Amino acid sequence: KLKMEVKVSKIFEKYKTWVCSSHETTSQFESTVRILSYAISARSEDSVLSELLYSASNLLVLLNHSILRQTARLKENVPLPQKRIEMCLAIIEYSEVFLELATRKLRGNSGKWLMIVCIHIAKSALRLLLLLKHKSGIQASPAVPLLNRKKELDEKAQQTDLSLEPFLASSADPDKKAPDTFTLKRSGKVVRTLSATPPLNYRSWQLPEEPLKETSKKQLNFDTSPTPLNKHRLWAEGLHISRPLIHLLSLYKFGLKSWKPWLLASAIDISSLFMIGDPDDLTPKERVELKRRCYMLLLYLLRSPFYDKYSKMRIALLMQVIAAYVPGARYIVGPLLNYLPTWQGIYGYVWAT
Incomplete structure (x- = not known):
């Protein structure tokens, strides 16, 4: 063993x-x-x-x-x-x-x-x-x-030598970073220092970029700390998290063909987005997530019973028109139409959060 x-x-x-x-x-x-x-x-x-x-x-x-x-x-x-x-x-x-x-x-x-x-x-x-x-x-x-x-690995490779980083700690002031480049006196050419040279497999043969100011770093950093949520937003996020369980419980109570689970789930998703409110104070990552949730509302067009009663025939008709009038589209539309009933029957896809 x-x-x-x-x-x-x-x-x-x-x-x-x-x-x-x-x-x-x-x-x-x-x-x-x-x-x-x-x-x-x-x-x-x-x-x-x-x-x-x-x-x-x-x-x-x-x-x-x-x-x-x-x-x-x-x-x-x-x-x-x-x-x-x-x-x-x-x-x-x-x-x-x-x-x-x-x-x-x-x-x-x-x-x-x-x-x-x-x-x-x-x-x-x-x-x-x-x-x-x-x-x-x-x-x-x-x-x-x-x-x-x-993007991230190349930026990291330009900033530091990944293989030697643990051994480059000097006894000098840790807050002071040695320059990554120097200028030749006679030619004026900017050259990378040996300490700033990344490993061979990470080299892009470009000079390191100038360090950003702290304000710029905060604006560009996608991994900033999450925004503290107030009471309304905490309830909104809790609703969003619990929506799948509420939907499953309503399916069990009212049945797969009932409109009540569909209406309840859509009301929860829309209410959650409205309760979060203005996203201006959120981080870029959180704003992207809210935008994704808004787009995900379109999935309600493909969720039963709305799909069975309204969307199914219209989507099939639209696909057939595209296949008839767009050259080469039938090679894509045909497999899509064949796969759509299978996809629509998979809960993990149709009711994804």
Whole structure:
């Protein structure tokens, strides 16, 4: 058992080295797995296999981003306990559709609904814990923001030598940072200093940018601390978090074909957005999340019973018109129309928060 753990540890260390040394190749591999899941979904009726590959690609991206963040030592204003909860939440979010489909295949509809309830109880409990205990403010979805690899890693590489950073601490004033460039006296050419040279695989062959002023940093920093929520906003976020459970409870009470669960869920989502109010004092990350929630209201057009009564025929007619008049569109519209009933029957997609 110990030998097995050592072998696994060595394999994982080699994998971490590969991810850090060739993150562009890693991105291509992740995209390949995702495209493969789309291809299987379009050509095969085995939705469980395609969803397994899609979930695996998302979890792989999450793992690789975590490795790159840790290696590049990108600063995160998140305590370790909160970070662990967010990671658990992200894993559930990326796996929930696969779990729903796999359970339906193994245990039928009753097993599927039981799995859906368990997933949303876990998600709501974790989000309420983040909201009430860790004061996480308005929570984004997915819970762990994905890393903009090219932008953030290249910026980090320009600012510091990732491989030598632990050994460059000098006895001088820690608040004073050595200049990254110097100017040649005769030619006037600006040259990067040796201490500011990043590792070979992170080099962009461009001079480091001038350090931003503190005010600019605050405006551009997407990882600023969450905005403290007043009483109204706290209730609004609590409503948003509890909406899936309220909707599931109303489905159980009134049935799948009743309008009451649809109306109740839409009222909760709209009320939550109105209770948050003017977003001007929120962080950029929180404003982006509120905008995403506004766009997600469009999903109510695809949610039953509204979809069955009003949207279904109109969407099909619109797709057919596009396929008839737009050259080449039928190659996209056909698979979309075939997949739409399958997608509409997956709770994790249609009722995503």
